[in-house]
Amino acid sequence: MQILVVDDEPQITRVLRTSLQSNGHEVTVAHDGSEALTQFLKAQPELVITDLAMPGMNGIELTREIRERSKVPVIVLSVRGNDASKVEALDEGADDYITKPFSIQELLARVRVQMRRLAAAGPAEATRIELGDFRIDLERHQVMVRDAEVHLTPKEFDLMVYFARNADRVLTHKTLLRAVWGVAGIDQPEYLRVLVAQLRKKIEPDSGRGEPRYILSEPWVGYRLSPGGDEAVRAE
Numbered sequence: 001m002q003i004l005v006v007d008d009e010p011q012i013t014r015v016l017r018t019s020l021q022s023n024g025h026e027v028t029v030a031h032d033g034s035e036a037l038t039q040f041l042k043a044q045p046e047l048v049i050t051d052l053a054m055p056g057m058n059g060i061e062l063t064r065e066i067r068e069r070s071k072v073p074v075i076v077l078s079v080r081g082n083d084a085s086k087v088e089a090l091d092e093g094a095d096d097y098i099t100k101p102f103s104i105q106e107l108l109a110r111v112r113v114q115m116r117r118l119a120a121a122g123p124a125e126a127t128r129i130e131l132g133d134f135r136i137d138l139e140r141h142q143v144m145v146r147d148a149e150v151h152l153t154p155k156e157f158d159l160m161v162y163f164a165r166n167a168d169r170v171l172t173h174k175t176l177l178r179a180v181w182g183v184a185g186i187d188q189p190e191y192l193r194v195l196v197a198q199l200r201k202k203i204e205p206d207s208g209r210g211e212p213r214y215i216l217s218e219p220w221v222g223y224r225l226s227p228g229g230d231e232a233v234r235a236e
Contacts, residue, residue, distance in 0.1 A: 020108075
């Protein structure tokens with residue numbers, strides 16, 4: 001995979017380049033957002049890893065510029081406690097985030113998740129979604145979980161489909177509210193909390209008796225669908 005790494009700290013870019021290359025990836029490095037955008041247009045990477053706090057064009061602005069041109073996955077790096085910038089980057093189209101300091105193994109696991117997303121992406125006009133433990137028939141409004149049908153309300157179905165189309169991607173509360181209820185729902189976070197709770201009761205194997213396996217909470221940020229169960233990610 002061709003990866004663009006963007007950070008204004010040379011020590012970090014050296015470590016990331018070495019680690020990613022040793023795992024078989026081709027790496028291009030940029031040290032600020034403007035250089036990164038130039039490199040992005042030139043190298044056409046398959047994935048971008050970018051810091052948020054950089055001089056000039058920051059990671060949020062870079063993510064916005066990339067999203068205007070491409071759907072390539074973007075993983076943002078943020079310092080602990082910088083939740084506002086992290087959420088803003090995700091709202092602008094970033095796919096995932098990692099909080100500094102992080103382990104290289106965690107970074108590589110997140111890269112593998114994005115690689116699986118790219119490999120599993122089907123045609124936009126497809127009428128069926130099949131991934132992990134889920135089989136969704138869009139025309140029949142039918143959802144199968146572990147080969148058993150679950151009956152969802154229209155809003156639950158809309159939320160499930162949006163999760164499935166963005167599997168393994170961090171989705172902010174604002175993004176999900178806009179997707180299911182439109183602009184009018186953005187300021188109604190309680191709608192989302194209730195709907196997620198209802199959906200979990202129907203699809204989670206141990207609903208009410210343990211941590212969710214499929215719809216994972218990202219504290220202060222939003223949710224992520226792990227279609228094969230979160231154990232698969234933790235195992236990496």
